Amino acid sequence: MENPSQTDFYSQFPLPVEPDVPVVGPTPNDPPWGIPSAVGVWFASVLFIVFVPVIFLLPYLASRTMEMGSEEMVEFAKNDPTAIFLQIIAVIPAHILTILLAWLVVTSGRKYRFRETLGWRRGGLAWWHYGVILASFLLVAAVVSNYFPEQENDLIRMLHSSRFAVYLVALVATFTAPLVEEVVYRGMLYSAFQRTLGVPAAFVVATLLFSIVHVPQYYPSYSTIFLLCLLSVVLTSIRVWSGNLLPCIILHTLFNGLQSIILILEPYLKSGEGQGETAFFHFLK
Numbered sequence: 431m432e433n434p435s436q437t438d439f440y441s442q443f444p445l446p447v448e449p450d451v452p453v454v455g456p457t458p459n460d461p462p463w464g465i466p467s468a469v470g471v472w473f474a475s476v477l478f479i480v481f482v483p484v485i486f487l488l489p490y491l492a493s494r495t496m497e498m499g500s501e502e503m504v505e506f507a508k509n510d511p512t513a514i515f516l517q518i519i520a521v522i523p524a525h526i527l528t529i530l531l532a533w534l535v536v537t538s539g540r541k542y543r544f545r546e547t548l549g550w551r552r553g554g555l556a557w558w559h560y561g562v563i564l565a566s567f568l569l570v571a572a573v574v575s576n577y578f579p580e581q582e583n584d585l586i587r588m589l590h591s592s593r594f595a596v597y598l599v600a601l602v603a604t605f606t607a608p609l610v611e612e613v614v615y616r617g618m619l620y621s622a623f624q625r626t627l628g629v630p631a632a633f634v635v636a637t638l639l640f641s642i643v644h645v646p647q648y649y650p651s652y653s654t655i656f657l658l659c660l661l662s663v664v665l666t667s668i669r670v671w672s673g674n675l676l677p678c679i680i681l682h683t684l685f686n687g688l689q690s691i692i693l694i695l696e697p698y699l700k701s702g703e704g705q706g707e708t709a710f711f712h713f714l715k
Contacts, residue, residue, distance in 0.1 A: 455542060456547050458548060458617075458673060459624060461536070461547065461621040461625065462541075463536065463538075464622055465623060465626055467535050468618040468619045471614060472614055472618070472639065474527075474528065474531055475610070475614050478528050479521065479528075482520045482527070483516070483524070486517065487516050490513060491503060510591075515592070518588065518599060518602065519598065521607075522606060525602075525606040528610050529610050535618065545676075548621075549672075549673060549674030551674045551676060552677065553671070555668070563668075564681070564688070567664060570660065574656065578652065578653035579653070580651045581653075583648050583649060600693055603690055604683065604690045605683075608679055608683040608686055612665070612679045613675070615662075615666075616665060620635070620666065620669055623635045623636070629670060637663055641655070641658055641659045641662045665682060
């Protein structure tokens with residue numbers, strides 16, 4: 431039993447209490463991952479988008495092209511509607527694998543919140559800002575495509591294979607590609623390089639890697655590649671200005687969604703003479 435005299439003594443001279451110090455967690459510009467982790471996720475995302483469609487495609491090719499040479503198999507994969515469908519649908523699990531890997535790295539194994547760590551705030555952008563940016567970009571795209579028509583590329587061949595391929599490309603371009611790509615490029619890569627090497631280096635890395643990865647899909651359509659690079663510059667600039675990833679995801683989704691609607695309605699928008707497609711219509715991720 432406690433001695434009353436001791437109780438009086440402690441009440442007169444209480445132990446000092448340390449003030450509460452708020453624990454500051456990671457922020458979009460001070461992430462818990464570094465450059466090696468960010469580059470690793472980016473590299474894995476490229477491998478997923480290359481090899482997952484191959485895995486989906488191999489059983490079908492084995493059943494249909496047993497007597498074909500390697501070059502004939504490649505041409506078959508590029509032109510057969512079923513083969514094209516398998517390659518497009520495989521992008522969805524490739525995106526799922528990428529976002530799961532990014533989630534593990536961003537949260538440091540569920541230690542931090544995924545959205546807050548990447549920057550899930552408006553960053554000072556109002557809805558009318560998105561409208562102005564989108565309208566300005568589409569105006570530039572219309573002018574460029576008018577003077578420099580789009581050349582035949584892999585995406586156009588996929589879209590020509592069937593109407594179902596058009597719907598599937600529009601679905602992926604609107605609902606999975608913007609989220610996954612922004613998390614990898616403007617989220618993980620930009621944040622890691624910005625903290626270590628500064629904003630200019632991070633801007634260049636995120637913008638160029640995003641553009642370079644998409645070049646094979648659009649080559650040799652230089653007008654589309656130019657517009658792709660311009661879009662990457664705009665998205666990275668928004669990331670720098672807002673300090674958050676959410677505005678980039680919103681703008682990317684709005685842009686791809688609008689392009690998807692135009693793509694679906696394209697047969698009804700063509701003139702009676704059947705004008706060819708332009709970079710303005712087929713600028714999708």
